Amino acid sequence: MATYSTNEFKNGLKLIIDGDPCNIVENEVVKPGKGQAFNRVRLKNLKTGRAWEKTFKSGESVEGADVMDTDMEYLYCDDEFWYFMDPISFEQIPASLEAVADAKLYLKEQDSCVVTLWNGAPLTVSPPNFVELAVVETDPGLKGDTAQGGTKPATLSTGAVVRVPLFIDQGEILKIDTRTGEYVSRA
């Protein structure tokens, strides 16, 4: 695996820190008047999402992380794994709950997702920004109330629960913003 010297550090570079793949978010060189220079680096752990600051001695080398984002099609899930397919090679890859995390609430079969692979295995899964999902359970819709008014919870086909306007009925298809988990409109 490639190693990177601190003078190659830049935002977006992926490194292995304490065994985990991390992303450089910010890189600052600090140097006391006449002494050792350091790189003070803000890192994000790509497995846990935790961001923190770490200091490197300028000139030292750090192992790079073989991390890349790939577009993959979501196929299905079994009890243990969520399966994704590379649309070019048709290779199928299972992703664990740890990798899928909250994205599982928005995964619809045949949707194209960004799967971040580390050494070929899924690290994180990002669903499309907007998905269209059916309402499987909600209180009956209030006819005529199409403009303002309150909201109510609705359970979607994936298990996600979102706040929707009172006029929404069971069986309807809704457009959801996966970044906020909010209802956008009827599809």
Added chain:
Amino acid sequence: MIETTGANPSALSSSNVQQRLTRRANLLASIRHYFDQQKLLEVETPQLSNFPVTDPQLENLQVENPRLNHQATRQPWLYLTTSPEYQMKQLLSLGSGSIYQICKSFRHETPSPKHSIEFTMLEWYRVDFDMIDLINDVTGLLKKTVSEPIMAEGIEILSYREAFLRHLLIDPFTLSREQLEDFARKKVDCHFTNQDKDIWLDLLMSHCIEPLLGQQRPCFLIDYPASQAALARIEIDAQGNAIAKRFELYIKGIELANGYHELADYDQHIRRFEQDNQRRRALGLSTRAVDQPFLEAIKLGLPNCAGVALGVDRLLLL
């Protein structure tokens, strides 16, 4: 730094170019006026040297020697000076008296907002001055050349030891390397390990102390550990610690100047250069040949003097 250097011309936007150029020109004129009144001679020394510096924290930029085939030395490289120190000290040894120089200096560093590979340095030497005399001289210069309100607040002189005691509640001289490393690791998440005590001191200084220095008024940090003496004289302080008669000037957390009561002893020079090369080896860097013409000058006799280098570009960032 980036203000003017050819390395980053995009930093010169056309909207205020007149204003910025005028500001720089006025600053240079006021510096020359100050030294003219103080009867210091302005000098120019070569910026290409046959020798690199030994300092483990400095790397020269080097250029191909175009006269390689004509010279008996067969030296493939020439080195751009990281400061005019060695060249100016040669003049002092020849009897120049107090002198100053404004010149470009070059350092092989990763560029950052505070470090450019090419920058403008003001360096001067005062014969028969000690460290405190020179601190007063720097203050006098800044009062005449910088109109920032912070200059009206007087100055603070703080020892390296006091700075650690005040901001971290530890004595940098009495703590062992292991104790310092343990302490530093609680303050800063470090990726590296190191056997050199100065690395841990540098880490704490740069991360935890420097940003706090000179916030109300200019701060002269003095009396560094002897291991960080470079070419400053070493004395024993009231606590019995070996300290370097060296200062750095901080304003608003930015280091502006670095001054020494200059070491004159020839044998000690040899020893310091040997220590530099030992440290270079420990850091995995190549060792450096020692600048022979400079050593010859020291042998001839450097007068008792104090000297300081000040970053002109940083002064413009205040």
